[in-house]
Amino acid sequence: MLGHWAALLPLPQSAFPHPIDAGSLGTWALQFTPRVALLEDAVVAEMAASARLYGGLDALRALVEAGCRDLGARIAWAPTGLAALALVRHATDPLAADGFHTPIAQLLDRLPLGALSAVAAHQSTLARVGCRTLGDVRLLPRGGLGRRFDKALLNALDQAYGLRPEAYEWIALPETFHARLELMARVETAPALLFGARRLLVQMAGWLVARRLGATAFTLRWCHDVMRAKDAGTGGELTVRTAQPTQNIEHFARLLSEHLAKVQLQAPAGDIELLASEVAPIVEESRSLLQDTLRQGVETEFALERIQARLGNDCVRRPILQEDHRLEWMQGWTSEPVKRRKGGEPVHALPLPTWVLDEPLRLMERDNRPYYQGPLRLLLGPDRVEGGWWHRTGEGDDARTLNVQRDYWLALSAHAGVLWVFQQRLAGDQTAWFLHGHFA
The missing domain is CATH 3.30.1490.100 (DNA polymerase, Y-family, little finger domain)
Known part of the structure; x- marks a missing residue:
């Protein structure tokens, strides 16, 4: 029920030239979070879910507050939307508008009855029984409050103090500006x-x-x-x-x-x-560890050469595509400078998986059908891959040939999604099924 809410209140024309209306302010706030709602004469927005996108809550809050200064709006922060609205209306300084430096109950208890509209509607009656602040109202017997006043008063108090969940109708982003x-x-x-x-x-x-x-x-x-x-x-x-x-x-x-x-x-x-x-x-590019001026052309190569000279050749490596149809050895890493490749690249009839297992996982079979979290349905294939008779590993008695004879299939699992499996051809025409990769 508690979050990180912001309440944005447009300043009056007497306090700021060219004031902005709440609807336009809400549209502007949608760039930070989709959870924006119009609440009375203000805008409330739940920001916690967007914090990671902006590098943390502190960075996000600084960005929102800078925009509010440009637009002519006051802002307050609190664990609930109604609490943030109460603070933005009556907070006298930036510290008082921050509902996280002190327990929110202590801040709300000091505010006058007009801080919450549902309480302000009964201000004259509450004043006659000696209530001047929200804290005074909370000290009254809850049963008597429920019988004497409408449910909106108790609901508003519970929602502001985080005792009851809030429900708002989020505004939609217009198609045009x-x-x-x-x-x-x-x-x-x-x-x-x-x-x-x-x-x-x-x-x-x-x-x-x-x-x-x-x-x-x-x-x-x-x-x-x-x-x-x-x-x-x-x-x-x-x-x-x-x-x-x-x-x-x-x-x-x-x-x-x-x-x-x-x-x-x-x-x-x-x-x-x-x-x-x-x-x-808008075309968004992934951020690079290199400066933008070094990301293209010869300057990038110069920067990598300097890094290799300072840290050693093995500290800078790049992926290369090998001329090999076997999936395990199709990609390699090298510290050599980029050279233009000669000849063609390996071509597969089926799309290649996004993730490849370090070691193929042998699958269970039932009625000559592979199983992985349930029966697999073969979609496309077979794509036969044979080769590696020249590839040997180890020495002496431990030496072995990495020759493969496989029929690859695109398979569908009801639970695991699209998979890359193969049927291993063994001596004596025996076969075995293996899982080799997953698709995104």
């Missing part, structure tokens, strides 16, 4: 629109991250103030294109600034809106 912002004052020059537009760019970047997309074009529109000349028109727009799909806010702002510098407004603008005109899937 379109956000509007009413400016606090009339803007007479196009470059001045960037201040408000950046708020929309932050929201668009959050939507792109949640959708795993990158923008290749976005459109900024502005509406002229009603007190405009007749020939000025209702507004204008410009479309900014990027060379490749991106989610970078600074990149968006830099390009938009360059375009706005060339625009002359026909009349003062009163509000703006931003649209993600064209989007494309």
Whole structure:
């Protein structure tokens, strides 16, 4: 029932220019976790499941808090959603907004009755019996509270204190991005629109991250103030294109600034809106131990050469594909530099498994049918592999030839999934079944 919840509350216009609404704030929060809900005038989000993706809860919290500062929202953290909402409404400093530095019951007990809406609905009645804080309400007899007030009061208290599970309706991510912002004052020059537009760019970047997309074009529109000349028109727009799909806010702002510098407004603008005109899937690359500048071309080879020179040749190895049809010896490792291969590569009629066993596992047979966690159904095959008569291991009496004669099959197990099995050809036409690999 306890988790790591964040409550995000939009600041009023008097405290922050260009305030954001709760719906837009919830859409932005979806980039961090799919468990986001609108709760009264705020947004609550459960972040614990996403912590590993961002390198831990501390890194995730720092990222969310930085975004809230850009968007103009207060944030509080607590083990439950309702507790986080109560703290974000009444916490007076960042330490008080952190529901993890002190037991949550102690923090909630100090809050006024208005911290929880279900309790605030009966504030006048509770005040007459001497209740001023949530802790005072909890000291009242539970049976009397249940008879005198509705069930919502006790449910809210139990959920806030983590005694009862919470249930929310998670918001859905919109298919397209379109956000509007009413400016606090009339803007007479196009470059001045960037201040408000950046708020929309932050929201668009959050939507792109949640959708795993990158923008290749976005459109900024502005509406002229009603007190405009007749020939000025209702507004204008410009479309900014990027060379490749991106989610970078600074990149968006830099390009938009360059375009706005060339625009002359026909009349003062009163509000703006931003649209993600064209989007494309973002291509994510695996992180490398080498610097990005060393990942391609000759520089990578130079870096590996320096590592070998300092640590020894055996410390840097690379996989190579051997010209061998036997699965155990098809891949090898070498510390030699990369050389262009000559000749063809081993070709199999069947797809090769994702994981290969170090030693083939002999399978049980029933009615000439292989068994592995139940009977196996042969899907494709056979793919015959013969060879290795030249391959010897050991010396003297321990020497043996690694010759194989196998018929490989693609088999399906009801419990283990798709398997790579083979039938070993033995002397006297006897056969035996072996498991050699698994598929992802």
